[in-house]
Amino acid sequence: MSNQALEQKFEAVTPAKLFKWLAWIMAFASIAVAFVFYKYFSEFHGPISTTNADWGTFGDFIGGTLNPILSFLGLIALLLTIVLQSKELESTRKELERAASAQEKSEKLLKEQTATQIKQQFEGTFFSLLEQHNKSLEKLSAPNSRWTEMRSDLEVTRMAVFAEAVLDLKSAKKILESKNELCGHYFRVLYQILKFIATNCPSGEIGQEFNSKDIENATLGDKEKMYSNIVRSFLGYNITQLLAINCFCQNENNSYWKYRLLIERYEFLEHMPIEINGRIHALLAETNNNYNSKAFGRSDFNLPPEKA
Template identity: 25%
Template sequence: MVNRYIFFAAIAVFLVGALYSVNFFYFFGGALSNDGANWDQFGDYFGGVLNPILSFISIFLVVRSLVLQSEANQAGERGERIRAFESLFFNMIDRQSAGFSDFSIRSKGRVLTASEAVRFIEGEIERISSNSIEEIPNAIKFYDDGDEIFKLSRMFYVSEKIVHEKLSDENGFSKKDREMYYNVLINMSDFALLRLIMISMRFLSYKSSDFLRNNSELVFVMNGLGLDYKMYGEMP
């Protein structure tokens, strides 16, 4: 870009000199003068015409330089925000995975953990829904007497909220940025945990579940990956 304006300045210098020469020699049949005063007048003409043009180009280049510097500073700040965000974001995903490893429920004297516990809850949802789907929330809470589903739902919600707030439009990010990290969150989460989160979104009225359910960007990404919390049936 700078080279283009240097070229433009060189063309301007050439044209100013060429126009003067054509006008002086061709139309007036002039010859080179030995009088210094005439050369002073030529210098005044040359400088008077070129100075505004070259000054304008110089000012434009200075402004352009400042804009590029500002953009570079903004890119640097954005990079710092991304690094700080990712440190927090991936730390929460690790905590979420550890929390799900410890997830358990009790049924008939048996302790069911992690994926096994989720499959049991899904079986109970299927069994109860054939009779009275409105009883499902109470059944889930009965088996989850330690509120562990609430804890896991909140962990997932916190991870989602980090994306929602840290990568907001106000902070210079876009919907596309947020959707990318929602994809990361979903793909780095255990599939059984995701099913448990969807059960929470479908049947439980926790603040975290409500927030996840009402986040259209997250739901859009989930649907795009073949996940839909409505798969567990409609509530009356």
């Protein structure tokens, strides 16, 4: 019989079949015992002996005859039992593997569902903030009757900040702060949406602590960059130039320091022109010396003079 045929027979072993085979083995063993005793007493009949030698001879005969037979039958019964136990253990192992695999798939699905929910919650808040940002920017850019020639608050602020008499960024920042009632609300809204992206973006590394070192050194993920680019796409040249003045500060003790780090992290000055009315403006050119080069991204303004 081949090994494959033997394995197939072992696979066919069930508790019911095992009980049946054990019953047959027990019956055969009983017949063997009965037959041996019958043969002995049919050959050596007579009164029961009281001699030790006769009983020793009887024991040797019975033991020598039955021991091999019963041992063989016991071995077969043991092997059948082992085969059945091995089969049950294998079935249990496979069942545990299936359960573990199902658990792993369930955990993976749960993680995916959780990640989807987190993303949906983030995007719901993000686009709500973006809507508020756009409304604030629209209001800031819209002409109104408070000013002559129907100028916008943005135009009026720019005229004051970029006047020829303003010689440095520090002075320009003071003038911009004096116009806080005109554009301060917009810059606060922009800061809050950038802070929200930094601290809540899925897979982001900055976290809720929002400390300066993390803003500077944490890896910028693709999703975080994508959402910040969406915000940046709504900013025109005029508001970007004012943003460079608004976030000007020289050390981390300044209240605008984290705002400045976010501008640098998300390259918000990458498309900022340094010209006003076709001429390079000294204040905007000076920003190149006061912001980290990351703020200007891949713009020519960020390149060495010989390559610009």
